[in-house]
Amino acid sequence: MHDLTKPPPRPAHRAARGHRWEGVEVRPYKEDERALFKTISRQILFCDPKLDSELRYFEVEPGGFSTLERHDHMHAVMVLHGRGHCLVGAEVRGIELHDLVIVPPWTWHQFRATAREKLGFLCMVNSHRDKPQLPTESDLAELRQDAAVASFLEGAPHPAEPSAKVTPAGSQH
Amino acid sequence: MHDLTKPPPRPAHRAARGHRWEGVEVRPYKEDERALFKTISRQILFCDPKLDSELRYFEVEPGGFSTLERHDHMHAVMVLHGRGHCLVGAEVRGIELHDLVIVPPWTWHQFRATAREKLGFLCMVNSHRDKPQLPTESDLAELRQDAAVASFLEGAPHPAEPSAKVTPAGSQH
Numbered sequence: 001m002h003d004l005t006k007p008p009p010r011p012a013h014r015a016a017r018g019h020r021w022e023g024v025e026v027r028p029y030k031e032d033e034r035a036l037f038k039t040i041s042r043q044i045l046f047c048d049p050k051l052d053s054e055l056r057y058f059e060v061e062p063g064g065f066s067t068l069e070r071h072d073h074m075h076a077v078m079v080l081h082g083r084g085h086c087l088v089g090a091e092v093r094g095i096e097l098h099d100l101v102i103v104p105p106w107t108w109h110q111f112r113a114t115a116r117e118k119l120g121f122l123c124m125v126n127s128h129r130d131k132p133q134l135p136t137e138s139d140l141a142e143l144r145q146d147a148a149v150a151s152f153l154e155g156a157p158h159p160a161e162p163s164a165k166v167t168p169a170g171s172q173h
Numbered sequence: 174m175h176d177l178t179k180p181p182p183r184p185a186h187r188a189a190r191g192h193r194w195e196g197v198e199v200r201p202y203k204e205d206e207r208a209l210f211k212t213i214s215r216q217i218l219f220c221d222p223k224l225d226s227e228l229r230y231f232e233v234e235p236g237g238f239s240t241l242e243r244h245d246h247m248h249a250v251m252v253l254h255g256r257g258h259c260l261v262g263a264e265v266r267g268i269e270l271h272d273l274v275i276v277p278p279w280t281w282h283q284f285r286a287t288a289r290e291k292l293g294f295l296c297m298v299n300s301h302r303d304k305p306q307l308p309t310e311s312d313l314a315e316l317r318q319d320a321a322v323a324s325f326l327e328g329a330p331h332p333a334e335p336s337a338k339v340t341p342a343g344s345q346h
Contacts, residue, residue: 012261012280016252016271024273045273046249052299053226055249076219076228078295079189080271088185098189098253100197100218107185122251124297126225 019059019081019120021045029058030067034134039064047127054127059120060084060113068110068153073129075103077111081120084113085152090143092152095119108135108143112152192232192254192293194218202231203240207307212237220300227300232293233257233286241283241326246302248276250284254293257286258325263316265325268292281308281316285325 014022021043029040039061046055057080060066068087077086083096087110088103095101095111101121103109113119135143144150187195194216202213212234219228230253233239241260250259256269260283261276268274268284274294276282286292308316317323 010275012264012275012277013259013266013268014273016269016273019271021271021273045251046275046297048247048249048275050247050278051226051249051297052301053224053297055251055297074221074223076221076224078218078228086186091185093186095186096189098192098194100187100189100194102183102185102219102221104185105223122295124219124224124226124228128225 019057035067035069035132037065037067040066045122052127053124056123056125057120058111058123059118060111061118062113063115064118065112066110067132067134068108069132069134070106070108071130071132072105073126074105075101075109076124077101077103078122079119080122082113082117084111084117084119086111087149087152090146090149092148095121108139110152192230208240208242208305210238210240213239218295225300226297229296229298230293231284231296232291233284234291235286236288237291238285239283240305240307241281242305242307243279243281244303244305245278246299247278248274248282249297250274250276251295252292253295255286255290257284257290257292259284260322260325263319263322265321268294281312283325 011023014024020026024043024045027042027044029037029042041059043057044054045057058066077100079095079097079099081097083094086093086095086101087108088101089107111119111121143153184196187197193199197216197218200215200217202210202215214232216230217227218230231239250273252268252270252272254270256267259266259268259274260281261274262280284292284294313326316326
């Protein structure tokens with residue numbers, strides 16, 4: 001294992017071009033068809049059996065948003081580009097370059113770009129983790145009791161709602 | 174655990190000011206007195222019992238460098254500021270904004286700022302990990318057989334060497 005003449009299993013160095021990286025595929029945000037989201041992509045920057053976590057880069061186009069969800073595992077987020085808003089529990093916050101966001105276990109969360117600027121963020125997550133849970137009608141009703149949360153969520157109604165209408169994110173803030 | 178009225182255990186959102194963060198202490202790079210390094214600081218951005226990894230930010234002043242070392246655990250690095258050079262195994266590479274560097278297990282590695290610009294980088298690492306190993310004289314001799322590696326290392330001789338003389342990093346590149 002100390003043989004320096006053996007090449008590492010992958011290139012040690014992968015150059016960045018904007019917010020794309022050598023050898024890193026731009027993937028759909030997620031596979032779950034029930035989840036509601038808009039114009040967001042995913043790139044897996046680091047994933048290895050010897051690493052206990054993954055580092056991903058998510059990019060949300062202007063007006064786009066991630067899925068409103070919760071789970072047992074935590075998210076550790078750093079904004080890498082642009083600005084936006086996030087919901088964590090009952091708290092809505094504006095987020096900017098290099099800001100940090102921690103999503104505690106079983107906490108509803110969502111990330112939104114503003115209407116004019118895309119939002120890019122890193123997300124560190126345990127490699128072994130549970131599947132996200134989507135909100136029920138009752139969960140949404142509870143969340144909407146807070147006016148700021150209700151306003152934040154207005155752009156992304158639950159897919160089960162027949163009157164679901166997607167309005168540009170950021171226009172309420 | 175679904176009580177939204179309970180505040181999270183720490184602020185969910187910590188704003189960035191340049192490359193400093195709310196509630197994040199700027200710490201010495203490391204405690205090991207035998208290790209050789211120069212003008213480098215450490216900030217722990219994410220560390221939690223529920224996270225299987227930590228995310229740290231290291232900042233190397235112009236001419237500074239991290240310790241030359243190896244260990245079983247991997248490093249997953251992203252450049253967040255400036256530029257520099259890194260050694261990974263037998264490979265010396267220039268690194269720039271948002272470039273990715275993976276350090277495989279038991280691979281000698283070191284990060285250096287250029288003489289004129291500081292280098293800041295994120296490093297994701299398993300929370301449970303082994304202690305770094307420092308190079309012996311024999312390890313250093315083996316590394317120096319490669320001319321590019323020898324040149325890279327010239328600025329940071331092993332502390333055991335009586336003639337150890339620290340010259341500005343970057344001047345050889």
